Structure formats: structure tokens, C-alpha cells
Amino acid sequence: MKPTISKSQYVRGLQCKKALWLFRNRKDLQSELSSAQKDILDIGNLIGKLAMENYPTGVEVKNEYWDINGAIKTTNKYIDDGNNIIFEATAMHPITGAYSKIDILKRFEDTDLWDLIEVKSSTQVKEYHKDDLAFQYYVFSNSGYKIRNSYMMLIDNSYKRTGNIEPTKILQLIDISEDVKNKQNEVNEKTIELCNSLTDPGVPKEKIGEKCFKPFECDFKSYCWKHVPDYSVYNVFQKKKAESIDNKHGVLLENLPTELFPNGIKRVDLECYFNKSLKIEKEKISDFLESLQYPICFFDYETIAPAIPILEGTKPYQQIPFQFSLHVQKEPHHQLQHFEYIHKDISDPRPDLIKKLIQACGKKGSILVYNQSFEIARNNELAEKYEEYRDELRAINTRIVDLMLPFSKRWIYHPNQKGSVSLKNVLPAFTELNYKDLEIGNGSDAMHLYNTFLEGNLDKISKDKLWDGLSKYCERDTYALWVLLEVLKDIADKKFYAIKLNNHKGK
Numbered sequence: 001m002k003p004t005i006s007k008s009q010y011v012r013g014l015q016c017k018k019a020l021w022l023f024r025n026r027k028d029l030q031s032e033l034s035s036a037q038k039d040i041l042d043i044g045n046l047i048g049k050l051a052m053e054n055y056p057t058g059v060e061v062k063n064e065y066w067d068i069n070g071a072i073k074t075t076n077k078y079i080d081d082g083n084n085i086i087f088e089a090t091a092m093h094p095i096t097g098a099y100s101k102i103d104i105l106k107r108f109e110d111t112d113l114w115d116l117i118e119v120k121s122s123t124q125v126k127e128y129h130k131d132d133l134a135f136q137y138y139v140f141s142n143s144g145y146k147i148r149n150s151y152m153m154l155i156d157n158s159y160k161r162t163g164n165i166e167p168t169k170i171l172q173l174i175d176i177s178e179d180v181k182n183k184q185n186e187v188n189e190k191t192i193e194l195c196n197s198l199t200d201p202g203v204p205k206e207k208i209g210e211k212c213f214k215p216f217e218c219d220f221k222s223y224c225w226k227h228v229p230d231y232s233v234y235n236v237f238q239k240k241k242a243e244s245i246d247n248k249h250g251v252l253l254e255n256l257p258t259e260l261f262p263n264g265i266k267r268v269d270l271e272c273y274f275n276k277s278l279k280i281e282k283e284k285i286s287d288f289l290e291s292l293q294y295p296i297c298f299f300d301y302e303t304i305a306p307a308i309p310i311l312e313g314t315k316p317y318q319q320i321p322f323q324f325s326l327h328v329q330k331e332p333h334h335q336l337q338h339f340e341y342i343h344k345d346i347s348d349p350r351p352d353l354i355k356k357l358i359q360a361c362g363k364k365g366s367i368l369v370y371n372q373s374f375e376i377a378r379n380n381e382l383a384e385k386y387e388e389y390r391d392e393l394r395a396i397n398t399r400i401v402d403l404m405l406p407f408s409k410r411w412i413y414h415p416n417q418k419g420s421v422s423l424k425n426v427l428p429a430f431t432e433l434n435y436k437d438l439e440i441g442n443g444s445d446a447m448h449l450y451n452t453f454l455e456g457n458l459d460k461i462s463k464d465k466l467w468d469g470l471s472k473y474c475e476r477d478t479y480a481l482w483v484l485l486e487v488l489k490d491i492a493d494k495k496f497y498a499i500k501l502n503n504h505k506g507k
Helices: 007-015 015-027 035-052 066-078 127-142 177-184 183-196 239-249 266-277 282-290 350-361 370-385 385-399 423-430 443-454 460-492 496-500
Strands: 085-092 099-107 113-119 146-153 171-175 296-304 320-329 335-344 367-369 399-403
Touching: 007 015, 007 035, 007 099, 007 127, 007 183, 015 496, 035 099, 035 113, 035 496, 066 085, 066 099, 085 127, 099 127, 113 127, 127 146, 127 177, 127 183, 146 177, 177 183, 266 423, 282 460, 296 370, 296 443, 296 460, 320 350, 320 385, 320 443, 335 350, 335 443, 335 460, 350 385, 367 370, 367 460, 370 385, 370 399, 385 399, 423 460, 443 460
Parallel strands: 113 146, 296 367, 367 399
Antiparallel strands: 085 099, 099 113, 146 171, 296 320, 320 335
């Protein structure tokens, strides 16, 4: 028998035939899921369960994921028994053998017509959603089902929680029947093509490029990109243009013709890379430093953004601060003082957090952050929600200064940044400080673990470990800001930073 594919494999194959082949033949080359990717899967499962609550009379096909024939038999039995709502209904194309499970199969009134409903945790229809549902229509319609309409069930981001979550209000149906039907010829041709590609004895020859990131970053990217250095044309140009350059000249920047060199900050990056030199504009750095006023606060938030709102009056994916770290230096050369707040109860963290923040920030001096739009936006949201603290929060925002500015403007640049101004790249480029020694090493991990706490899935020992990990991670973020400020001061004071650069180990 010829190989066949499932819905998820079809979508994978649309992105890249090589990725599909590797998934079927070399899963050992697949990268492990990151905490952020695991969160996406968890959110999808939660939304799926919530969608089922909209149809209390529905029945679910619970066969094992590999038992396709058994799932088809269960589906048929449910239909024969007169069920009108079937979750995970399963069908198989009679010719190609392509198979699919639809989240919700819904009979239209007292007819033999059925609606297909696919549930996603997105707030808007995306192109791959149309491909997803088009494949399901292809399978079910060719299996003998009379399909009336095809719907995406998505999150309505205008929904605001009042009391218990209302599944009928937080989720909305969007009819994409026309798009689905218009794709049927394409689906048939592509399904046959992808099934045939699986018979290839060796790994298909596919070039890397923009498709490695759309609609998702491919989980075989580390295998396919092993020939790409940490700093390549893909760091300098937009993915589509980088792919075009790669096809003609390769990924190495050393092979990039000078006429293709970019303008602006990316040219600065390249010049520093080729010259193995720092870019420093002392005058602009000095002007930036002179704008700062002591006492200086070094500030950072950690937030959660649950797809299903957990707090009264909040919306899907609304950012909720649950922690902050604040280092304070009253005068130059003074010792740093550290203040922090982590909300350790399963309740709204914002009221207590606001009080602690206002107290810790005081009323004078600059407040340094990294990428100010995030902290300013959170404070504006808090000010809108809690009118009694509006003036204090807005006053804090007027004092915020973005420490990213000298780096994003390229007043200072180190080739080890590899074109990035992310704090995680800038910090090790100029200092010996990094996040490798921490249990929690990034914001996604922090968000994931705090969500686990809110779900009530941690014992006391795990909670204590979580509080310690969150404290050290957020403290590292704000301490890092002070360290980078000291770097800028060294440059402005004409110490030139040459000694530190020569001793730098972060090659």
C-alpha cells in the first residue's frame, strides 16, 4: 500500500515536503518542544475542552490516536445511534487513504447535512487554518458525508470575563466554507504529491528559507540548518530576501557581494563583523547618560497572558503583571538596593503589586527598563483599571528611560551581538554575565511555570522552588540593566572599554 497522511501531516507537508518525510522516517532528528511551544499545545487542549462545553449533548470518539479504523467505526456507530454532535469524528478518503479527525462534527437540524467545526486558540483566521479545514472537508466529503458549512471556532478577544467563563461568548464561529471549497482541487493534487513523496528512499532535497518559519518554526530546523553559522544572511536580511541571496550566493556573509550590503543599522552590523571591531559613538552615549537622574531604578515586569481569562474583568491574552524586580542606586558608586514583588496567592496580583511598585519607585529619578513599550503599556493598563493609582502610575511612566536605545540606535555595537539587540544577546557580548546558571532562564519559562502554579498543580516544595527561581530570574534582568549602564559609563569616561573587550570570553 502507498503511504497516506493525516491532517496535521498534510499541513506540515504544505510547509515543507522534507519536514514531512523526516517526521515519518527520522523523528529522532526532531527538536524538543520549548516551554512556549508546550504552552501553545496546552492552550489548544484547554480551548478544545471549552468548545465541547458549548455542546453538552455531544459524544466523543476516544479511540487511541493510532487506531484510525477503530475511530471510524466508533464515529459511524454514533451516527447510527442518532447522535447529532460528535467530537473527534474520524473519516478516511476512500482512494488516497488520507484520514482526519474533526474537532466537532455537527448535524444540521433534522437533515443528513453536517457542519465541520475546527477549534483553534487563535483570535483570527489564518491561512493555514483554511488549509487545515480544506483537508478535512476533502476527507469527509469524499467519505460520503454531505457537508453544509465549514467553520473555524476561535477566541473572541473582545470577550471580558464576568463571573464564570461563558463558552458560548468567549468562542465564536467564523464561516470559511467558500475558502474551503475553493481549495479542493489543490488539496487533492497536493495530497497525492505528498503521499508519493513519502516513497522516496532518501531525504528529499529541499532548500532552507522563509518556509522554515511559516506558519511555524520547523521542528527539524536544527537538522536542516546545521550548515548555517550563528551569524549569516538570515540575520541581516528579511527571511524572503535572505532566501533569495542564499540561493545565489550561499548563507555565508563572506560571500555576500558588496552591492548587496544593506543600509542603516544592518550595514553597521556587517562592518563590525568584517572588521572585528566595536562601534562606539561616545558623544551620543554621553548625552544619553547625562539625561539620567539619580536615584536610578532598574525595573522589569514578569507577566502572564492566559488565553482563557482567569481574572474578573480581563480579556483573552491580556497581559497581567504578577512580579516585578527593582534595583535602586541612589547615587553613582553607591551600593544597589533590591526590591521585588511576587504574587504568591491564587488571586488577582495587580492591587498588591501596584502598591509595592509605587512605594519602591519613589517619586524622583530615572527608571531604566529594556524595551520601554512593554512596561509603559502595562502601567497604562493598570492605570486605566485602578483609577485610585492612575496619577502615580502615569508619573512612573514619565520617568521611564529605555536602556535599549543606545544599542538599537547602534551608538554602541559589538559583533558578538550577531545583529540582535535582545538583552540575552547584548549582555554576554559586553560582559561575563548571562542566564545559564539559572533554573528559569527566560520569560516564557517564567510564564509557563507561574501558570502551572495558578492551575493548582504544585506542592509546597515545588512552590518554594518556583518562588526562588522566579526571584533569581527577574533579579538578574534588572541587575543586568545596571551592569550595562556601567558599560556605557566606562565608554563615556574614555576608559574606551578596550581592556574589557580584550578580556571578553563570549566569542
